[in-house]
Amino acid sequence: MAIIFGVLVGLALGLTGGGGSIFAVPLLIYALHVAPRDAVAISLIAVAVTAAAGAVEGAVRRVIELRAAAIFAAAGVACAPVGVWLGNRVPGEVTVVAFACLMLMVAVRMIIKSYSAPEQASVIRARVADDAAADAATVCRYSADGRLRLTARCSLALLGAGVLVGVLSGFFGVGGGFLIVPALMLITDMGIHRAVSTSLLVIALIGLSGVVSAVFAGRHIEPMLTSLFIIGGIVGMGAGRALAQYLAGRTLQLVFAIGMIAIGTVMLVQRLGWWS
Numbered sequence: 001m002a003i004i005f006g007v008l009v010g011l012a013l014g015l016t017g018g019g020g021s022i023f024a025v026p027l028l029i030y031a032l033h034v035a036p037r038d039a040v041a042i043s044l045i046a047v048a049v050t051a052a053a054g055a056v057e058g059a060v061r062r063v064i065e066l067r068a069a070a071i072f073a074a075a076g077v078a079c080a081p082v083g084v085w086l087g088n089r090v091p092g093e094v095t096v097v098a099f100a101c102l103m104l105m106v107a108v109r110m111i112i113k114s115y116s117a118p119e120q121a122s123v124i125r126a127r128v129a130d131d132a133a134a135d136a137a138t139v140c141r142y143s144a145d146g147r148l149r150l151t152a153r154c155s156l157a158l159l160g161a162g163v164l165v166g167v168l169s170g171f172f173g174v175g176g177g178f179l180i181v182p183a184l185m186l187i188t189d190m191g192i193h194r195a196v197s198t199s200l201l202v203i204a205l206i207g208l209s210g211v212v213s214a215v216f217a218g219r220h221i222e223p224m225l226t227s228l229f230i231i232g233g234i235v236g237m238g239a240g241r242a243l244a245q246y247l248a249g250r251t252l253q254l255v256f257a258i259g260m261i262a263i264g265t266v267m268l269v270q271r272l273g274w275w276s
Contacts, residue, residue, distance in 0.1 A: 001031065002225050003231055005031060006050075006230060008232075009023055009050065012236075013233070014054055023263070024229075028043060038222075044169070045226055046233050048207025049204075049234070050234055052201075054200040055201040058198075058201070059201075064197045068140070068158055071150070076163070078163075080209040081210070083169060084170040087171045096267060101268070102172060107260035139187050142189060142190075165180055169203075170213060180202050181196055
C-alpha cells in the first residue's frame, strides 16, 4: 500500500508541481497508521526525493530558473528547521487540525484560481514561450537577453517567500509547491512551465533541510515504509510529468481541490471529536 500511496503523491506532484505533497501526511496518518510527527518526517523525505527526480527532468530540458531557485531555497533551507522546531513544541492533535485547515485553504484557493485564471490551471502551456505573459506588476523581470534581473527588490521578494515556505515545510511536512508555483509567477514573469520545474528543485532542497532537522529532533522514520513510499513517488512523478500536457487543467485542479476538501473535512471532524 505504501508504494500505491507514493505513486498517488508523485503523480499529483508531477501533474501540478504542487498540491500533491499535501496528501502525503494524511495518507501516512490514516491509511498507514503513522504517528503525526513521524508522518511529517517521512513525508519530508518522500516529497524531497520525489521532487528531486522531477527537478532532474526539468534540468535536462533546461527549464529551471537556477538563480531564482537558489535564492528561494536558501531562505527555505534556513527556515525549515524552525518549522520542525515549532512542530516539536506543538501537540500532535493541534498539528493535524492546523494541517486540515491548511488543506481547506489551499483547496479553496485552487478552485477560485481555476475559474479566475484558467490559463494558469495547466502545468504546461504547449509550445508557448515562458515570457509570453509578462506582467508589468511583477517584481522580477527578464532582460532582453532572456536572463532574470536579480535586483535588490527582486531578491528580497524571493527571500521572503522562501522563509514562509520553509517554515510551513518543516512544520507540516509538505513540499510547499502549492505556494512556490504561484509565488514565483507573482514575483517574476516566468511562465507556469518554468515555475513548476523551478518549484520542484526548491521543494527538494527545502525538504532535505527539513529531513536533517527531523532526524536530529529524534523523529522515528521507518526505513522500509519510507523506501516503498519513495519508490512509488518516483514512479508517479515520471508518469505525472509525462501526462501533464494532456491532463493538467481546470478539471484536474478541481478534482484535487475536492479531494483535499474531503480529506481535510474528515480530519477536522475526527480530531475535533464530532464523531467517534
